[in-house]
Amino acid sequence: MGTSILISILITFLVIVLVLYLIGMLPLDARAKQIARIIVIIIGIVSLLKYIAVF
Numbered sequence: 001m002g003t004s005i006l007i008s009i010l011i012t013f014l015v016i017v018l019v020l021y022l023i024g025m026l027p028l029d030a031r032a033k034q035i036a037r038i039i040v041i042i043i044g045i046v047s048l049l050k051y052i053a054v055f
Helices: 002-025 030-051
Strands: none
Touching (some): 002 030
């Protein structure tokens, strides 16, 4: 049980990092990139907290 939660947290973290990298590659202005990064980080933190069973 603990191993599957750890794997889920790791996969979620890797997806967050990948999405942030892809946002950095997009030809957007700096403000749009910053807003997109903040949204991705907030969604990532909420999903990680869900795995830890805070929500």
